[in-house]
Amino acid sequence: MKTMKAVCIYSYGGPEVLRYEEMPRPRPQAGEVLVRVHAAGINPVDWKIREGLLHDLLHHPFPLVLGWDVSGVVESLGPDTNRLRVGDEVYSKPDITRDGAYAEFIVIKESEVALKPASIDHVHSAALPLGGLTAWQALFETAGLVAGQRVLIHAAAGGVGNIAVQLAKWKGAHVIGTASAKNHDFLRKLGVDQPVDHEKERFEDVVAPVDVVLDTIGGDTQTRSFKVLKPGGFLVSIVTSPTTELATAHGVRAKFIFTQANAGQLAEIAGVVDSGNLKAYVETILPLSAAKRAQELSQRGHTCGKLVLLVN
Numbered sequence: 076m077k078t079m080k081a082v083c084i085y086s087y088g089g090p091e092v093l094r095y096e097e098m099p100r101p102r103p104q105a106g107e108v109l110v111r112v113h114a115a116g117i118n119p120v121d122w123k124i125r126e127g128l129l130h131d132l133l134h135h136p137f138p139l140v141l142g143w144d145v146s147g148v149v150e151s152l153g154p155d156t157n158r159l160r161v162g163d164e165v166y167s168k169p170d171i172t173r174d175g176a177y178a179e180f181i182v183i184k185e186s187e188v189a190l191k192p193a194s195i196d197h198v199h200s201a202a203l204p205l206g207g208l209t210a211w212q213a214l215f216e217t218a219g220l221v222a223g224q225r226v227l228i229h230a231a232a233g234g235v236g237n238i239a240v241q242l243a244k245w246k247g248a249h250v251i252g253t254a255s256a257k258n259h260d261f262l263r264k265l266g267v268d269q270p271v272d273h274e275k276e277r278f279e280d281v282v283a284p285v286d287v288v289l290d291t292i293g294g295d296t297q298t299r300s301f302k303v304l305k306p307g308g309f310l311v312s313i314v315t316s317p318t319t320e321l322a323t324a325h326g327v328r329a330k331f332i333f334t335q336a337n338a339g340q341l342a343e344i345a346g347v348v349d350s351g352n353l354k355a356y357v358e359t360i361l362p363l364s365a366a367k368r369a370q371e372l373s374q375r376g377h378t379c380g381k382l383v384l385l386v387n
């Protein structure tokens with residue numbers, strides 16, 4: 076039996092439950108492709124699943140390989156695949172209910188895989204799928220952000236935020252972004268028009284009314300965000316469901332979204348990258364064997380850009 080190195084869990088828990096070990100190499104079934112992983116992006120959802128926080132929503136069997144951001148090369152094709160070829164350089168946010176990408180190989184549905192941006196390497200390409208799809212689905216598909224509108228993006232230096240800022244600027248929006256002062260130069264480099272220090276300022280005191288809020292924080296940040304929306308505006312949250320009462324009281328729309336795999340949108344995002352309008356920012360690169368360290372860093376909540384595991 077062919078094997079591979081992978082990082083998996085046999086039970087929920089802290090970083091200590093992560094095991095770096097030899098596992099059977101998965102085989103692609105109908106409609107699936109086997110991808111040789113070159114790099115895997117780290118996301119907060121990885122350690123949330125490790126801790127069992129999404130257990131009610133997702134029913135994973137153990138052992139479970141974590142990691143749902145990947146860039147690599149198609150190694151082999153299952154039956155009934157028709158779009159990709161062996162050797163294609165691809166990236167994906169695979170289905171989060173299945174084994175992930177902290178591994179030398181991953182099986183992914185062909186419908187979730189797109190050609191990676193040609194102008195960047197695998198490490199940078201692996202920093203884009205989940206954050207890119209989240210930003211795209213939140214700002215464009217859900218909130219309908221268009222040129223000339225004003226958008227407030229919370230945690231603008233983070234994995235989702237940095238991409239959301241760039242995509243909103245590409246669309247022609249005016250962007251306000253929150254981060255601590257140490258990240259304000261980075262925010263300006265991304266294109267943020269008005270950086271706001273969430274540690275020293277109350278954003279609702281310094282931000283003029285906006286059309287869209289991207290809530291990546293929840294709690295009190297979400298509640299206060301309603302105050303900065305124009306009537307008819309849109310609050311889209313990727314962390315907690317906004318209350319209908321608050322939305323109605325402020326005359327705005329509000330919605331929680333859970334990011335969906337989407338090869339078509341990944342292809343569009345690759346196009347934005349290759350046209351020079353979206354950059355992947357990688358804060359730290361670690362080897363696959365250091366997945367535990369990578370998750371500990373992510374869990375601190377102060378990542379600037381992305382953490383990426385270099386696998387091959």
Ligand SMILES: NC(=O)c1ccc[n+]([C@@H]2O[C@H](COP(=O)([O-])OP(=O)(O)OC[C@H]3O[C@@H](n4cnc5c(N)ncnc54)[C@H](OP(=O)(O)O)[C@@H]3O)[C@@H](O)[C@H]2O)c1
Pocket residue numbers: 118119120123205206209229230231232233234235236253254255256257258273291292296312313314332333334373376377378379380
């Ligand atoms: N619903 C979905 O499908 C979906 C999809 C993707 C992500 N998410 C969730 O969305 C959240 C953000 O994801 P991410 O990948 O962007 O996380 P991340 O990369 O870990 O975010 C880190 C950033 O958060 C900033 N930050 C921390 N506290 C803040 C505050 N109070 N106000 C403003 N910024 C703050 C930090 O900036 P400073 O160091 O400057 O404070 C840091 O740059 C996570 O909870 C994740 O699980 C959900």
